[in-house]
């Protein structure tokens with residue numbers, strides 16, 4: 001029988017203020033299961049500012065520091081420095097930011113933190129837009145998606161530009177550990193969170209975080225949509241440790257992207273042609289990832305376990 | 313105690329070493345750079361046991377120390393001009409989070425045009441961010457004030473950030489003999505920070521948070537109470553410091569030869585030193601003039617100014633900062649402070665020394681001449697070149 005690997009301890013409480021089916025809420029719950037109670041979170045302006053509930057209550061069983069939207073990377077450098085100065089060696093310092101607070105307005109501070117090799121974890125929950133302010137486009141919004149600032153009317157057909165590739169940006173800084181996680185695959189998520197807790201140096205997690213009101217789907221479909229995103233290759237699960245790529249979920253062949261697209265109101269205006277183009281794009285990226293895995297694999301001999309001592 | 317020949321910037325660095333700051337972070341900008349270069353050296357050699365966080369901007373530097381202070385560390389950063397302006401959002405975060413950060417600010421003009429000379433526009437533009445603002449006028453006073461700032465801003469009923477300024481070049485790069493107190497003495501004056509209301513790992517607690525109108529008002533009121541505690545606390549801190557070192561600076565508005573004065577000039581920073589010698593000269597000539605120094609700009613020393621207003625008919629305020637569409641900022645605040653007094657002197661407003669323009673004894677003499685003559689309330693630009701007016705359009 002399969003053993004449950006997910007810790008039972010809940011560090012995210014009931015009574016939080018998230019919408020039903022909120023991907024970022026699931027992300028926090030699983031993340032804290034992996035990281036444990038000695039976590040210090042730094043959270044910028046984002047949906048989670050509100051989800052954690054207003055003063056004097058909190059929905060989180062750990063220490064939380066609020067910081068301005070653009071400064072999470074610097075904040076965790078400061079928390080780490082203070083923890084080291086004060087001898088708090090056992091704490092895990094974590095920045096937990098949306099895609100805007102990570103890849104757009106927060107990019108400079110993130111880059112600074114990665115470059116100076118702060119011993120901390122930066123988590124970007126990717127709901128593909130500025131959701132706290134009411135569904136505006138971000139650099140992480142996918143091409144063609146409707147948002148309130150990329151309308152589908154007049155001459156406009158949703159967002160014109162491609163999604164910013166945060167993993168590429170992060171990996172260019174050579175972090176100690178970087179991985180993608182998806183709440184629809186909780187064992188993989190928690191395992192990577194535990195690993196991210198234990199590795200020293202700058203670490204990064206990119207979390208797939210569906211937003212029912214922002215993406216226009218029904219709140220009970222968050223997990224189904226998450227599974228589709230990974231199974232169709234749109235959000236591949238992988239990790240990169242010291243430059244070595246490893247896909248943590250390969251499965252058989254990729255599902256078509258059609259169902260993922262068709263289930264969301266933000267893509268309702270898409271033509272079959274556009275869906276086909278997305279499928280082509282996704283397959284090309286998937287192939288590139290497989291190639292990276294092959295190319296960065298440690299040399300064969302070292303990878304093969306030695307089963308018995310070689311005869312003398 | 314040792315006597316060292318230090319620049320104003322090094323006086324900051326030496327004070328931070330004596331204060332045993334635990335987390336230091338800064339981004340270089342002229343003329344602040346030598347403060348942090350010296351601190352980097354202290355950390356490298358082990359003279360200061362601190363985490364030195366090398367950042368990619370002033371914005372991040374301030375966030376680093378605000379977050380570090382949130383966990384209970386004693387912290388320091390330093391900047392100037394554009395760097396301070398870039399920090400603006402974080403300035404409010406520091407006070408709102410009650411982070412007792414100490415920051416050195418070398419007062420420098422704001423661009424454009426680019427100019428690295430002394431000018432208070434940078435710190436004046438941050439006066440509403442909840443920071444204590446201290447304006448010393450000598451390198452000795454810089455060192456002493458940084459130590460006093462730590463003691464003051466970590467007090468439980470204060471817990472506010474403080475900036476200790478220096479006029480660019482006049483202090484930052486000018487060397488003077490400075491008495492550096494012994495480490496044991498400073499340790500007695502400034503024990504390790506007591507952590508009040510800081511983040512505690514391992515349990516549910518939150519610093520910063522968000523709140524609606526039901527609590528926000530009270531959060532602001534707490535800040536107001538903390539700020540109101542500063543004047544009294546500063547006097548206590550100064551007295552403690554005087555007992556240990558023999559040095560004191562006379563609180564928030566030290567005065568010089570104001571008894572029986574017909575006119576008093578109010579200055580900030582190094583212009584005060586020049587003005588003091590002019591006061592002596594004029595007094596020797598039999599003219600009754602005096603000086604008051606705005607050593608603290610925030611919280612503004614209203615009570616002290618009202619007291620001064622009761623004793624003199626003419627005040628001249630020297631502003632080394634230009635404000636758009638209003639009188640000089642110090643003059644405006646002096647006027648507001650004395651308005652409730654039964655005796656309201658005329659307040660003249662002199663704009664002098666912006667962008668590092670020298671303010672000489674001759675300029676100060678002219679200001680006193682005007683004050684003792686027929687002063688008006690209109691802003692006077694001291695040392696404006698008439699042939700250049702209108703030529704920079």
Ligand SMILES: Cc1ncc(C[n+]2csc(CCOP(=O)(O)OP(=O)(O)O)c2C)c(N)n1
Nearest residue numbers: 045046047069098099100101129130131132
């Ligand atoms: C300097 C600044 N600009 C704008 C805002 C307003 N703001 C608050 S949350 C937010 C969107 C954040 O988007 P993201 O980081 O993707 O997180 P999400 O809201 O989607 O959870 C914005 C723009 C702010 N708080 N600070």
